[in-house]
Amino acid sequence: MDVPAMRANFAKAAATGDEAPLYFYSHLFLSHPEVRAMFPVSMAHQRDRFFTALGEVVTRVDDLDTLVPILQQLGRDHRKFGTLAAHYPAAGASLLATLEHFDDEWSPELAKDWTDAYTLVAEVMIAAAEEAAEQPAWWEADVVGHERRTIDVAVLRVRPRARYDYLPGQSLSLETDLRPRLWRYYSPANAPRPDGVLDLHVKARDGGPVSSALVRRVGVGDVLRLGPPMGHLALDPDSDRDLLLVAGGMGLAPLKAMVDQVARHGPARRVDLFVGFRTEDDVYDRTDLARLQEENPWLTVTYAVSEDKLSSLEQGDVGEVVLRHGPWTSREVCVAGPAVMVEDTVGRLLQHGVPPRRMSSEVFAPSRPGPSVDGEVTE
Template sequence: MPAVTELHAEFVRTPDAGSLSRLLKESWALVEEQQDKLASYFYARMFLSNPQLRDLFPVQMDVQRARLLGAIVTAVQSVDDPDRLDEYLTALGRDHRKFHVTPEQYDVVGAALMEALRTFAGDEWAPEYDQAWRDAYGAIAGIMIKGAENDADNPPYWHAEVLFHERRGRDIAVLTVRPLQPLEFRAGQYFSLECKHQPRLWRVYSAANAPRKDGSIDFHVRAVGAGWVSSALVRKVKPGEMLRLAAPMGSMVLDRRSTRDIVCVAGGTGLAPIKALIEELTRYNRTRWVHVFYGARDRDDLYDLPALNRLANSYPWLSVVPACSEDFEFQGEQGNLNEVVARYGPWQDHDFFVSGSPGMVRNTLRTLAEMQVPAMRIKYDAFGDL
């Protein structure tokens, strides 16, 4: 595989990456307010030009409609950070093997994207915008295809048997699954997951444990609103059923070279990857203090607090601070999680891991910036619009 800088150079026929980034962001601003309509048009053109692609997508397109387009836009707008972009796109290419996407189909996607952008930008679309998006998408597709090719020794997805299914309250379940084939991952990473109750509808969930000798993986799932997959995982899936897991993704992993103390901020089922990181730390950590802030609306949503407290009792370097934002009789901390974290600062010399809803992550990142925590020391995976 070419070096990142070589791949990155393929993005541009403009003088530098800064110019390309500017052109991409300027042109996206022309259509941003119409992105929902643009996404619908994008998929319509793609399916019209290649009807076979429709079979790769779920019947219900409400959520999916923005996913592929969103990934493309995220990538092109991250062009000025080639290292992170290369890592993201390589993982995305591996993940898309679950759809059995061929290199030729990337061309169809690119053509539909360009047509959608031109259509919704109208007369304001300029030739230099067209070239910038062509160059960017060409490099994006190239990195994703290479990522998929380099993963050819692995299956496109893993079949995994549900071993245990435990309800934790009204709308939360903890599932333990075991892949039928070896599946390597790192604590803090996440998987796309599909169940038989909602075929072709994949959703991402973080592993809630570090890798185990028996290969089993825990997932924490909350049934949310009209969430097709989350509701099925909480209310329908039973032990003995099979799930499908795509390749692991995510960079919210521990850096063993760091000697800084750690702060983990977990909201709701965002606890899953944090718990995985703690489990990994129990295997080797002796010198780093680890502070966990675990928040929810009310005490019933602190579904795994007893397990966290047991860990804290076993490992002197671990402390746990629970908080509720809407349960005023709760004996622990009160308020939004970012506010609670701020009360215990300063934190400028710590490594941070943040996991939870998009709103919770966004608020925490803003608070940490105000507290002058360097961005390079904050790790999180965004599953929504931050």
């Protein structure tokens, strides 16, 4: 398998922006119109998801130890769409047609390599889905609390009707009847607890159909659907090192779940949580974080604001503020937030001397706009 050639081929398709995903789905729906009903009305966000996932595969195609768990998660997750083993060949044919269409140097060798790679991907995903057949494809969950924290942020408390296991730091996909077939990812902000309730932090995004509905229209008594947990952001279960947790904006949720995990289950350790926002008015969880800090003397919470010169909170990007309080070279580190913030913070900490093996990170980015809350389709 010529991995460099495959990456170069994929880069040509990815460089076209929307054109390659649009070609893929057009080919798929024209050749297999029966699958169109499995997808949302607006394909804007779905197009992004497809090429993001494919990019993950291409990046790790020669690192099966990392790739296989990702594919297994995707296989289990795709059960919620009604995906069957019979659907995979159709998607594979459309993928090869797309990659060929955007590469003037397409060759039989590339076709074979991509066929072999896709066959492996499909086999792993199908096997994972079959192994999860005894579990629900999705979980219905009742909204038992809805608290507006700011004009555009709400904390939803949801209780799955069946047992829902996850690790603090993981994400879950969520669907509401207000926006059918539009699944969005959120991280529980608490560790699993006896009552089964999950706290979800949601920010309404401009043009964000699901987030806007969750913040402004969903209420107590409504029912949501949850997909299986996903993601690799988690504490090392074999480590008792002190923790450095760095959040930007809504990336606070998974890191707060880790704090909750330490509070509930240990092991005893120091935890420094840094939370960055643009302005002090954006700090939506201050009261509850103050409660956690008061109840747990091992926890220190520090806020940073990057665009609020009148605030008494620490000034600067959160990664910059973190380094003012070092050294951190002995810590286990988790970073979550917007892509620019994660890249900047991880880069600073690597330069500071934190070993890469003790640092994990996850990007929390808003989904691409789809239908508005009023049902209008936006691009």
